[in-house]
Amino acid sequence: xxxxxxxxxxxxxxxxxxxxxxxVVTWGEDVALYEGSFKVTxxxxxxxxxxxxxxxxISENTIIGVAIGAAMGGLRPIAELMTVxxxxxxxDQLINHMTKIRYMFGGQVxxxxxxxxxxxxGSQLAAQHSQSLETFxxxxxxxxxxxxxxxxxxxxxxxxxxxxxxxVMFLEHELLYNSKGEVPEDPEFTVPLxxxxxxxxxxxxxxxxxSRMTVLALAAADTLAKEGIFCEVVDLRxxxxxxxxxxxxxxxxxxxxxVVEECWRTAGLGGHLASLIYEGCFDSLxxxxxxxxxxxxxxxxxRKLERLCIPQEEDIVAAVKETLKAQY
Amino acid sequence: MxxxxxxxxxxxxxxxxxxQMVLCREFExxxxxxxxxxxxxxxxxxxxxxxxxxxxxxxxxxxxxxILSAYREHAQAIVRGADPRRVMAELFGKSTGICKGKxxxxxxxxxxxxxxGGYAIVGGQFPIACGLAFASKFRKENRVAACFFGDGAVxxxxxxxxxxxxxxxxxxxLFVCENNFYxxxxxxxxxxxxxxxxxxxxxYDIPAVRVDGMDVMAVxxxxxxxxxxVRENSRPYLIEAVTYRFRGHSMAxxxxxxxxxxVELWKARDPIPGFARRLVEEGVVTQKELDGILVxxxxxxxxxxxxxxxSPWPEDxxxxxxxxx
Numbered sequence: 001x002x003x004x005x006x007x008x009x010x011x012x013x014x015x016x017x018x019x020x021x022x023x024v025v026t027w028g029e030d031v032a033l034y035e036g037s038f039k040v041t042x043x044x045x046x047x048x049x050x051x052x053x054x055x056x057x058i059s060e061n062t063i064i065g066v067a068i069g070a071a072m073g074g075l076r077p078i079a080e081l082m083t084v085x086x087x088x089x090x091x092d093q094l095i096n097h098m099t100k101i102r103y104m105f106g107g108q109v110x111x112x113x114x115x116x117x118x119x120x121x122g123s124q125l126a127a128q129h130s131q132s133l134e135t136f137x138x139x140x141x142x143x144x145x146x147x148x149x150x151x152x153x154x155x156x157x158x159x160x161x162x163x164x165x166x167x168v169m170f171l172e173h174e175l176l177y178n179s180k181g182e183v184p185e186d187p188e189f190t191v192p193l194x195x196x197x198x199x200x201x202x203x204x205x206x207x208x209x210x211s212r213m214t215v216l217a218l219a220a221a222d223t224l225a226k227e228g229i230f231c232e233v234v235d236l237r238x239x240x241x242x243x244x245x246x247x248x249x250x251x252x253x254x255x256x257x258x259v260v261e262e263c264w265r266t267a268g269l270g271g272h273l274a275s276l277i278y279e280g281c282f283d284s285l286x287x288x289x290x291x292x293x294x295x296x297x298x299x300x301x302x303r304k305l306e307r308l309c310i311p312q313e314e315d316i317v318a319a320v321k322e323t324l325k326a327q328y
Numbered sequence: 329m330x331x332x333x334x335x336x337x338x339x340x341x342x343x344x345x346x347x348q349m350v351l352c353r354e355f356e357x358x359x360x361x362x363x364x365x366x367x368x369x370x371x372x373x374x375x376x377x378x379x380x381x382x383x384x385x386x387x388x389x390x391x392x393x394x395i396l397s398a399y400r401e402h403a404q405a406i407v408r409g410a411d412p413r414r415v416m417a418e419l420f421g422k423s424t425g426i427c428k429g430k431x432x433x434x435x436x437x438x439x440x441x442x443x444x445g446g447y448a449i450v451g452g453q454f455p456i457a458c459g460l461a462f463a464s465k466f467r468k469e470n471r472v473a474a475c476f477f478g479d480g481a482v483x484x485x486x487x488x489x490x491x492x493x494x495x496x497x498x499x500x501x502l503f504v505c506e507n508n509f510y511x512x513x514x515x516x517x518x519x520x521x522x523x524x525x526x527x528x529x530x531x532y533d534i535p536a537v538r539v540d541g542m543d544v545m546a547v548x549x550x551x552x553x554x555x556x557x558v559r560e561n562s563r564p565y566l567i568e569a570v571t572y573r574f575r576g577h578s579m580a581x582x583x584x585x586x587x588x589x590x591v592e593l594w595k596a597r598d599p600i601p602g603f604a605r606r607l608v609e610e611g612v613v614t615q616k617e618l619d620g621i622l623v624x625x626x627x628x629x630x631x632x633x634x635x636x637x638x639s640p641w642p643e644d645x646x647x648x649x650x651x652x653x
Contacts, residue, residue, distance in 0.1 A: 069459015
């Protein structure tokens with residue numbers, strides 16, 4: 001299998017789906033002539049033209065609302081939000097409209113649309129450009145929420161998202177764009193929505209993670225393996241639908257679980273995952289579920305402080321060792 | 329005597345417009361009654377007084393032009409062709425409702441009629457109308473997206489974003505403001521720095537006109553011209569229809585913020601008897617025929633109420649359907 005970056009894998013998925021289906025269109029701030037602020041849309045304008053690849057005003061709420069209308073009208077729009085932080089300007093269209101329209105109109109209309117949004121912290125972009133808002137979206141029924149960690153999943157999930165007939169929030173991680181990995185060559189390669197993947201098998205502790213946190217979890221598992229501790233890493237890939245069975249089965253097998261979330265700890269998705277593990281396999285647990293989370297603070301700019309706020313590999317290693325100390 | 333009305337439309341259409349205005353009024357007044365009986369619950373915003381806007385506009389549009397509106401939209405849906413029985417059933421929350429009882433009064437929708445929804449977040453429909461217009465243009469369907477909204481919506485960001493976007497992308501959107509002078513209880517002059525709403529369009533290089541929204545033929549002619557201009561130029565156009573609601577904002581609002589004299593002045597301009605007088609004066613119809621139209625409308629509404637009452641509630645399992653495809 002060829003190696004490619006997460007960015008190129010996303011770019012390939014966009015091109016493949018736009019070639020495959022002439023109703024796929026995309027727009028956002030600087031996506032066309034500038035080719036995307038993270039260059040994910042590189043080459044799209046040249047290949048597909050101004051009718052299908054469009055720059056927009058800085059009007060995030062309307063970027064989403066126009067996609068909703070276009071999806072109602074028979075197209076398959078992909079709206080790019082320059083960063084997920086700007087989704088907060090579009091929450092009216094995302095939550096009050098996109099996730100409600102099918103239901104409140106009695107199932108008479110589908111919204112086959114994708115909202116792409118890069119996010120996450122770690123680039124010293126300070127408080128307003130470093131947020132991890134996945135819990136916000138996961139909380140609202142009516143959309144799928146995808147969080148790929150690898151180039152292969154990025155490509156496979158984006159292709160599935162574009163083909164799906166539901167609204168999909170596709171959360172890319174800014175620090176993963178340059179990461180490399182093997183990606184299948186098959187142009188029909190897709191990854192199903194709502195299927196977690198056991199990225200590494202192990203017998204001692206289950207680590208549940210997503211997006212960049214999966215990459216850190218795998219690194220932590222490597223480190224721990226050298227000490228004779230074998231972790232099973234479950235990569236959620238999809239937060240909605242959530243594949244509860246895969247991580248509960250794993251936790252039941254190992255008897256110990258660590259959940260890793262980049263978002264804030266308070267009312268974050270990690271607490272929800274922990275409760276699902278307790279509900280699903282309480283009798284099999286031999287230690288309390290540990291949470292590794294972002295700190296409950298606005299992101300500071302200084303490199304030294306920023307690092308404290310985002311889960312690191314050593315935090316995951318420490319959490320795994322904590323679960324091994326406990327013995328129910 | 330020469331008929332000015334007949335110079336615009338044939339008798340059949342004139343009568344149809346009158347019938348629909350009467351039907352809408354009777355429907356809304358019946359809704360008020362059903363609300364006081366507790367059969368309709370939740371929010372209920374009635375259209376009484378504004379009928380000339382929905383009827384004049386809808387007659388001027390093509391059947392496949394998209395219509396979007398806000399939450400005072402029963403009349404928009406019925407005039408577009410929605411079955412009054414299924415609209416009433418929706419208001420009752422019954423399974424036979426136009427949206428299976430899941431949307432209620434504020435969220436009527438029927439894609440078969442190109443009626444693309446009632447939206448209850450003020451200004452939510454602007455971007456969606458732009459998106460439908462984009463799809464129409466992209467697919468070369470030549471459909472106009474008619475986007476109805478109130479005077480209260482023009483201070484939302486989506487109004488300005490939507491107007492800018494529609495002009496920038498050259499989208500076939502017809503913006504129709506139903507200016508009834510109040511956003512709930514706040515008069516337009518207490519909310520808008522520029523209360524002449526049509527003048528705001530010039531900031532986005534969009535042509536705009538103001539029209540008497542109590543005159544169904546004036547609305548018809550303005551929308552006819554506006555929609556054809558939009559279709560020919562593939563560019564947005566804005567119409568401000570000046571109108572008035574005879575009731576409060578919703579059934580929960582006694583409307584004490586409006587001077588009695590003001591309400592009475594507007595009621596004297598009621599679009600329905602005004603149009604009736606012209607129809608009789610110009611010999612299009614007799615008073616007896618008009619009386620027959622009222623009786624027929626009341627029968628239709630009574631049937632709608634009976635249908636809604638007799639319809640079953642949704643099954644419990646419906647709570648989980650229609651979220652995802």
